[in-house]
Every structure is written in structure tokens, then in C-alpha cells.
Amino acid sequence: MGRLRKKRNHHGIRDIKRKVSTKNRTKDIDQICDDLKPENIDKWKNQAFDLDLPGQGQHYCVECARYFIDDTSMQEHLKSKVHRRRVKELRDGPYTQKDAEEAVGLKTDNGERSRNKMEL
Amino acid sequence: MRLEKCYFCSSTVYPGHGIMFVRNDAKQFRFCRSKCHKNFKMKRNPRKVKWTKAFRKAAGKEMVVDGALDMERRRNVPVRYDRNLMMTTLTAMKKISEIRAKRERVFYKSRVISKKRTAEKTAMLKHVKMNMELVPTATRKRLEESKILGQKVQNEDVEMA
Numbered sequence: 001m002g003r004l005r006k007k008r009n010h011h012g013i014r015d016i017k018r019k020v021s022t023k024n025r026t027k028d029i030d031q032i033c034d035d036l037k038p039e040n041i042d043k044w045k046n047q048a049f050d051l052d053l054p055g056q057g058q059h060y061c062v063e064c065a066r067y068f069i070d071d072t073s074m075q076e077h078l079k080s081k082v083h084r085r086r087v088k089e090l091r092d093g094p095y096t097q098k099d100a101e102e103a104v105g106l107k108t109d110n111g112e113r114s115r116n117k118m119e120l
Numbered sequence: 121m122r123l124e125k126c127y128f129c130s131s132t133v134y135p136g137h138g139i140m141f142v143r144n145d146a147k148q149f150r151f152c153r154s155k156c157h158k159n160f161k162m163k164r165n166p167r168k169v170k171w172t173k174a175f176r177k178a179a180g181k182e183m184v185v186d187g188a189l190d191m192e193r194r195r196n197v198p199v200r201y202d203r204n205l206m207m208t209t210l211t212a213m214k215k216i217s218e219i220r221a222k223r224e225r226v227f228y229k230s231r232v233i234s235k236k237r238t239a240e241k242t243a244m245l246k247h248v249k250m251n252m253e254l255v256p257t258a259t260r261k262r263l264e265e266s267k268i269l270g271q272k273v274q275n276e277d278v279e280m281a
Contacts, residue, residue: 020161020162025144026163028143028163029163029165031145089165092165092167095165095166095167095174097125097127097148097149097150099166099167099174100125100126100127100128100130100166100173100174101125101130103130103172103173103174103176103177104125104130104131104173105189105192106125106192106193106194107193107194108193108194108195108196109193109194109195110195110196110197111195111197
């Protein structure tokens with residue numbers, strides 16, 4: 001028996017490909033952090049009836065960006081590990097390009113703008 | 121020439137390199153290589169991935185507080201072109217990057233050495249604990265009094281006696 005192939009064994013897995021494709025993209029953490037802000041959260045919690053959505057869009061978990069068919073399944077979800085893990089993840093806050101740049105010491109310093117400088 | 125920073129690992133993205141992802145809310149994410157792009161697609165948090173700058177900085181692996189790091193800033197205030205100022209800035213940039221590299225080397229060395237020393241010390245102490253009966257009585261007493269070996273060893277001795 002020759003050497004067994006160890007790399008690229010999971011290359012053709014359909015589920016992973018579908019999950020990662022842009023068509024099926026789910027919301028990112030920073031988008032959810034935006035939804036959770038007090039000025040936006042009401043919009044997500046009190047949605048209008050939409051027949052295309054599961055449960056007509058009436059049972060929505062904002063943290064996980066998921067629709068549920070009824071209240072019981074929603075309450076079940078709120079107790080679940082997936083939900084609690086997501087809540088914990090959201091506590092850190094969103095990671096932005098600004099954070100990426102600050103990690104290499106690239107910060108912004110606009111100083112104090114004075115009128116004299118601008119007149120030069 | 122605009123040099124961007126990678127969203128995931130914070131390394132520099134040179135023109136013609138990497139890939140940019142534009143989300144459906146028009147937010148842009150630049151990546152230096154496919155490794156970073158793939159990790160982003162997997163929705164990994166750069167703060168939790170050990171090889172990113174964000175992690176290394178948060179975990180104390182990189183120099184964070186230093187005067188040499190406070191010089192480079194993005195200043196959005198327009199400055200009138202001045203040849204002398206330009207020349208001094210260019211020479212200063214070279215010098216500062218040299219100083220920064222030197223200090224980072226020192227920081228790295230001290231970090232690694234201190235880690236190595238503590239590891240060595242704990243290994244030695246463990247060795248002494250294991251072979252307590254070979255230690256001369258006087259030294260043993262002193263060790264127990266100074267509490268270097270901790271409370272656990274004393275308890276074990278009592279049980280043995």
C-alpha cells in the first residue's frame with residue numbers, strides 16, 4: 001500500500017461549500033452588534049408580518065439572526081448552547097478595520113484644528 | 121501608492137496583492153492572502169486566532185507601550201509642502217524605524233528569557249519536591265521555613281512521618 005493522501009480530503013464536501021458561499025452568507029458579528037443597539041433593536045423585535053419568513057417573521061432572535069416558527073421553539077433556542085455561545089461572543093464587541101490598524105500601531109491623530117493653520 | 125492593512129492579520133497589503141471583499145452593505149474588507157480571506161469566510165474572530173497581530177498585541181506578545189510607537193500617526197490635517205520639513209521627516213522616519221526595531225528585539229528577548237527562567241525554576245522545584253528525602257536536614261528546614269516549595273510538600277512529609 002502506498003502513501004495515503006492526507007491533504008484535501010474534505011475538498012468536495014457539499015455542505016461546507018454551500019455554507020461558505022456568498023449566496024448563503026449569514027450576518028457578521030459587527031452587523032449583529034449594530035442590530036443590538038437600542039435605536040435599532042425595536043425594528044428587529046417588532047417586525048411586520050411576512051409570509052415568506054419562518055413563522056411569518058414574528059419570532060426572531062436578534063443575537064443569532066435567526067427566525068423561528070413559533071414561540072416554544074424560540075424559547076427552546078434561547079436556552080440552548082448555540083445561543084449562549086453567541087451572546088458570549090457578542091460581549092467583546094465588533095472587530096473593525098480600525099482595530100486591525102491599531103494592532104500595528106497605526107492610529108489617527110488629527111490634533112487640534114486651528115484656524116490660523118488653515119489660512120496659511 | 122496606498123498601502124492598506126489586512127483586516128484579519130493587520131499586515132500590509134501592497135497594490136496588486138490580496139483580495140477585497142465588499143459586503144452587501146458596501147463595507148470593504150481587505151485581505152493580504154487567501155489564508156486571511158478563508159479565515160474570514162469561516163467567521164473566525166481575529167482576536168482569538170493566535171497568529172494575528174490583534175491577538176499578539178492583546179496577549180502581551182508585542183511591544184505596546186513605547187515612545188517609538190507613538191510617532192507614526194495618520195494625520196488628516198493638510199500640511200503645506202516644505203522641502204526642509206520633508207527632508208527632516210524622511211530622515212526621522214528612518215531613524216525611528218531603526219530604534220523601534222532595536223527596542224522590539226530587546227522586548228522579545230526579555231520576554232522569552234523570563235518565560236524560560238520561570239519554566240526552569242518550576243522544573244527544578246518539582247525535582248526537589250520529588251526527592252525531598254535526599255535533601256540534607258538543615259537545608260530542608262530552611263526550605264520549609266521560607267515556603268518556597270509551598271504548603272503541599274509539608275503536608276506530604278507529615279503523612280510520611
